[in-house]
Amino acid sequence: MVKGELLASRIPRMRASEIRELLKLLDQPDIISFAGGIPDPALFPAQAYRDAMAAALADDISGVALQYSLSDGYGPLRDWLAGEMAKIGISCGRENILITSGSQQALDYLGKLLLSPGDTALVGWPTYLGALGAFNAYEPRYDRLQPGENRPVADVAAAAEAAGGRVKFAYLSADFANPTGRTVDRAGREQVLDLAEALDIAVIEDAAYQALRYDGEAIPPILALELARRGDIEACRTIYCGSFSKTLAPGLRMGWVCAAQEVISRLVLLKQAADLHSPTINQIATHIVARDHFDSHVPKIREVYRRRRDLMLAALAREMPEGVEWVRPEGGMFVWLTLPEGMDGAMLLVQSLGSERVAFVPGHAFYADGSGRNSIRLSFTLHDKAMMDEGIARLGRLLRNSRPA
Amino acid sequence: MVKGELLASRIPRMRASEIRELLKLLDQPDIISFAGGIPDPALFPAQAYRDAMAAALADDISGVALQYSLSDGYGPLRDWLAGEMAKIGISCGRENILITSGSQQALDYLGKLLLSPGDTALVGWPTYLGALGAFNAYEPRYDRLQPGENRPVADVAAAAEAAGGRVKFAYLSADFANPTGRTVDRAGREQVLDLAEALDIAVIEDAAYQALRYDGEAIPPILALELARRGDIEACRTIYCGSFSKTLAPGLRMGWVCAAQEVISRLVLLKQAADLHSPTINQIATHIVARDHFDSHVPKIREVYRRRRDLMLAALAREMPEGVEWVRPEGGMFVWLTLPEGMDGAMLLVQSLGSERVAFVPGHAFYADGSGRNSIRLSFTLHDKAMMDEGIARLGRLLRNSRPA
The missing domain is CATH 3.90.1150.10 (Aspartate Aminotransferase, domain 1)
Structure with missing residues (x-):
């Protein structure tokens, strides 16, 4: 027992x-x-995945698809994703992409990367339940993230210090968030960046639903807005978490993180220690399906x-x-x-x-x-x-x- | 930045x-x-996986294989594993099995379950590098596990307390361990159980290589020896970590934990928070391959x-x-x-x-x-x-x- x-x-x-x-x-x-x-x-x-799995398991590649692989992920999938990120204003390379087992795993690793017990995470009231679950393992305190509110930044920092840590990041889903369905407008996104700069914290942008816009004008991701400010992803504090769960299928558990290399390289070490790498075959098959069918x-x-x-x-x-x-x-x-x-x-x-x-x-x-x-x-x-x-x-x-x- | x-x-x-x-x-x-x-x-x-993936993606089941699933894992695979465990002296049911993304993930979750910073983990000198990597995330102190040595138990406990925590578990691979290739004999396994009982700690049995015996007599797993002592897996402190990486293929990232239900149910919560579940399709395909081809x-x-x-x-x-x-x-x-x-x-x-x-x-x-x-x-x-x-x-x-x- x-x-x-x-x-x-x-x-x-x-x-x-x-x-x-x-x-x-x-x-x-x-x-x-x-x-x-x-x-x-x-x-x-399903048909596309059936074909892609067969292709990934063809004689000449099955030894790769069924073998161990590197923790950062399958190169061609990372390249494809870097191309997708560029389409939404995030100019980056393969080295800015980590493949994760769903964006849920990205949230776990980001909690692990940033949170010591007693640190503060800023989250929406309400926010994604699974983000709270992932972060809880690292024993944070939560404070309320409310884009556009007028609470003095110094108060937020002081409350975190009084609780025995410091504010580490703001977490939000800016497009059609789970659970509210609400979208943060461009001004709100800029305010989040201002707040993050004032507090000197990271921003975790959960983009799980971003591709599912049904009407209205697309708003640039927070990472794209920060990149426009700073000119280089390596200077950005925003960490973008993407997912194939809502666009292709969740049963493959395929997601990614896009961020500055120094963040990616640390996450790679966490992933290596936690599960070595996401399944090689799922990455190869998802690359084939995404490349040929995503659009x-x-x-x-x-x-x-x-x-x-x-x-x-x-x-x-x-x-x-x-x-x-x-x-x-x-x-x-x-x-x-x-x-x-x-x-x-x-x-x-x-x-x-x-x-x-x-x-x-x-x-x-x-x-x-x-x-x-x-x-x-x-x-x-x-x-x-x-x-x-x-x-x-x-x-x-x-x-x-x-x-x- | x-x-x-x-x-x-x-x-x-x-x-x-x-x-x-x-x-x-x-x-x-x-x-x-x-x-x-x-x-x-x-x-x-590869051929078996090619067929299994096609079967898992057939029209009548692809909606299941590509969908979210429960955190504890795919029932038929857990049943099959419970049957395999019984063959090596570990009588248990589906409820004693958690599917993980490789046994590396099991080690991460077990560190997460048991270690607070400053706690002590007993490991071999040397031990599996990936276990140290997984546990390091939870900031333990390490002490030396040496089956058969005569160091007083009270000294081990006192050293852990002096370091600001307590001993939480002994980790070992009893069969053809990575890196030494050495096997702990039956007496050594019983000594580990005695030590764990004296210290009131868990035992993490890493069975990654267990199926790869080339000669000599098989020795019962530590969990089987403990079960023989206690008569019921629910009374056992040993947590068995298995893997398909060495018997089928590592690129699927398929492993499992076998332990008392109270351990499994807590690990399920950790898994839910960390990556929701292992890929559904990998579990279904691995079940088919294991059932039809493992033996x-x-x-x-x-x-x-x-x-x-x-x-x-x-x-x-x-x-x-x-x-x-x-x-x-x-x-x-x-x-x-x-x-x-x-x-x-x-x-x-x-x-x-x-x-x-x-x-x-x-x-x-x-x-x-x-x-x-x-x-x-x-x-x-x-x-x-x-x-x-x-x-x-x-x-x-x-x-x-x-x-x-």
């Missing part, structure tokens, strides 16, 4: 996530789930998800009782509902699973301080009209029958 | 590994390398590596000058050479790459205290007779021409 006293000091913070428990519910066929932030498997480029595949996904977002927004407008609010997302996978003050998303979920058989994620899971109880996250990626209408109608019925505690 | 003061306290310990630098040398065709502990790619079951494939690998071990041992007996010693390994991938006192394996490598073009790993890299300079590690997996003879002859020439500093 491995007793509790043998556990590291970080372990009490590593708790089970509601999302994980909720994913298990997806197996029950009568549930209409708006819970998991998962892509529609019908959109996966034609992503617009197809956007078209489907745009339609589903519009279906959800239309259903919400029809079904939600007064006092429930939401912001129209320009992309991504989520609509964030703010419920009347006093209502509790977690309680509502329990009721919903009992009576209406609709699943969603209670909002407070996304708050570092556990607040935000009167909010819920809905994902619109999985359902077409009939299920969407039925699910949102059930949710509306539930909300009409619920009263603030 | 991300300045040094932003880095976590662990980072100074995360240094570049000589093995990584050495792997880069493998690209130069005139080098005869005994360095990397890598399997012969000619032995990979016929592993004996073929053993036959090839047994012959190469014998070739290396014969060449060493022929070529090594007096004063160079080695132990005949009963399995695995390595022969460990102890050079005359005063010689330095790292210096020798520099000379070797300059004149003889033979690569190996200097022994001191495997010592937590940096000692062991008069040793080198040779891997025998990659070469057949002509290259083996030539490489070892070159090494013999180099050693005959070298003098202790």
